[in-house]
Amino acid sequence: MADKYNAETIITETQKRISNAFDVFDHESNKTVDVREIGTIIRSLGCFPSEAELHDVIAELEEEEPTGFVRYEKFLPTVTKILLERKFRPIPEDLLLQAFEVLDQQKRGHLEPEELTKYLTQEGEPFTQEEMDEMLSAAVDPDKNISFYWQDGHPEKQTKWSSNNRVDEMGSSDTQTAVAGTSGAAIT
């Protein structure tokens, strides 16, 4: 059981992280950010909300008369609560792999870009074309033109996507880090 002193430290540290992330998008240094950047900020703090969940959060953060901006005074307490509650937890790597396996109906161990595109732009909370393109550009092996592998036999591909489920500080290297026990990811 964490004692109170630690709790205070954690809370302060959390709020500092929130403040830092907020500042990055506070272009005019007047403690407001464009509402369209809220998703990026919250996610960069280690949260994995769905789009619908994000909309709810934004609705909470917006003014009664939406100005297109969100003020820090509202942002901080709401997001502090989100982070401390661990509301939008990271997705464990094995779960992610299972998800891909589900889509790989023929159990080949990989997905063609077209298949991936079909699912992700038509199902669930569909990607925009831009999002799909970006994801493919990162995933596709230019030599083989197929999406990544994930079976055990190809650990290098497997870890390609999984790096850094923990919060990424600026400049974290591109080198892969094997993700361990993400479900227990502490508030870093």
Place this chain on the structure above:
Amino acid sequence: MKGCISPSVHLSELQQIHTHYLFIIMLKGLQSCWDSDGAIDMGCRVTKSNQLQLKACDPAMRAALLIQRWYRQYAARLEMRRRCTWNIFQSIEYSGQQDHIKLYNFFGYLMDHFTSASSQRNLVSQMFRESDMFQDVEWERQFCYKDIEVPDVYGGPHLSFPLTVSIVTELVDAFKNKQKLHARYVLQLLGKTWTLLRLMPNISHVCSCKHTEITICGDLHGHLEDLLLVFYKNGFPSAETPYVFNGDFVDRGKESMEILLVLFAFLLLYPLDVHLNRGNHEDHIVNLRYGFTKEVLGKYPVHGKMILKLLQKIFSCLPLATVIDQKVLILHGGISDKTDLNLIAKLDRRRFVSALRPLTRREADGDDEDVSAGRRRVQSLTHGLTGQSRQELPRHSELHSGSGLTGRSRQELHSGSGLTGRSRQELHSGSGLTGRSRQELHSGSGLTGRSVDEELRERRRLAGLSLSSDSQLGSAEVLESDAEEWKQIVDVLWSDPMSQNGCVPNEVRGGGCYWGPDVTQEVLDRHKLKLLIRSHECKQEGYEFCHNGRVLTIFSASNYYDVGSNRGAYIRLGPDLIPHFKQFQASRSTRELTLRQSVGRTERSALQALRMQLFTHTSALIREFQEYDPQCTGVISVKHWAEAVEKVLRLSLPWRVLRAQLVTSTRDGTLNYQHWLNQLSVIQTHTEIANTSLLETLYKHHSNLESIFRMIDTDHSGLISLEEFHQTWRLLSSHLQTVISDEAIAELADSIDFNKDGSIDINEFMEAFRLVEQCRGVGEDEPAPQ
């Protein structure tokens, strides 16, 4: 904490309650995490927001949801990193520009401070050789291309005049194929451009009535690829496709010359449909620093000097603004609360050769006396100087006031070299100040050490009674209006918008203003304008609105800071005057990189740039760290590190976040700062230079040094003599108030003169400052990801 009896007790209690509340939430969070550990949650969280999704929860959909949720977080993290990198580059860029303005102040210092040592005088006079004496006709003779032969072996494009569409198209193709245009044709083309530009007004007025849409491009900065991309997407300039190019065609990118040639070619082809506005980089002194001069001299070793001279003329002939349908104003930087288009329309823009150089006096009747009365230095660009009326004159001038005066004796001032071209009358007056004080009407610079006479004159001036008692040189009004005109132009070329109301000097850039939405409204309304389109600032999406949609920034150099840093954009404006945007990004080099790689690469560049900045402030950093380490343990906390760095560098960046990348070895939240500084980087030099602070100083000012060297090297041979090196360094160091012994400089100069022939190769000298980070061995390209 406890035990205080002041009202703060209540506050801390409240805080405790608040903390307690948050603590409970946190526990709950942890608990819920423990509870559902191991359960397969395919993303179907039962919240009221996605109950809808639960309805049709087949496995494929759930899988897709999960993947999408996961990917969006991944993308957001990348975006955050990209944005942070961006902020770094911007901070450094703007602080670099400020640095360059200090160069201007250094020139001012030189003009005031050269001693009787004739060698020094010659040096300085060399740098400011008065060359604007000739009439245009004279210059045309000078720039004549006719004697330049084009050899048979020349494989590049040929030009013949008058230009035709096919000739120009071939020229563009040639550049696409990396060919170079022969110097003869360059001079010919530039000559005709100059002739044409001289006829143009300061402000071009364009009517959109007969056209469908006008295309407006922002900064290009030598990115030929981007210009070609625009032409590809949008079409070449023509009567049906008119263009406005809003300045900053050159510097930074490597194909500035080609961009100019293409733009000028189209200008000559369609003079009514192609409009060029001057940018702050259309300025030969800025070019010295930011790469254009180097590019030209590299590409045209024999005729480069002449080309640069002609370009100097052309730049000052470029119009300052374009107005469409009397409703849309297009100019490079921005406006200030004093902006007056009528004034701008009337002034003689050709007198303003460089924002960083003293204004040449209007040539009266070719009278020798008047002409040599010449140099008035206009107010310092950092016109936010606080009024410091009387101060002790330090031994060396203050960096920021740029005033550095001494009352010089008559003998000292007698230059006869045309440097300052100060008239005899000035000398007699003993006014060591020079015209600068007269011009600094708005700045209240630190004027010091004057004789009684000078002081009286100054006070009279400030009281507005007369600008100078030496009014044989010209009427007071001339000089006062000079200052006003100067400000109008600098404001147009250098200003940036801000979100707060008001108008304040732009300290970051060192020139122009920051202007607010109220100023936009006032100025635009006063001129009955609807919209202001400007450039000057890089934007991630290539364009950005501000000031309630009345100011639009357009920027056309993609990947400006580094590969993947930003898109470029251009505007299409129809008769309805509603801007439509097209974005693009030159991707030749980005195509092979994945999104993460390109962010990573840009990031590494930014971090490297930051490390260099840190290195140049080593001594100051140590002093600051020691404040936090009174016992001299060599160790400070990470928190103090961040505070110290922010204070010394004065770059407002998220240092705590950056710390992880800049300080790799910490223990328990502390670091050994001496060790860190040593490790930070290693400067690769060919010489043994034991004195690190010298090196540090040299590095900090290396780009300014380069600018100065290039100005000294007037025949553009790439070499300067040891003596010149020595003198320049001595002058610069006294200006900077840095104590560097003559011996150290001599040693340094000597060691750099590798072949011992008494001259220093500038390029080699500058190369020696390439910072190499030993520890990391950062390579140019990242290997492909697994």
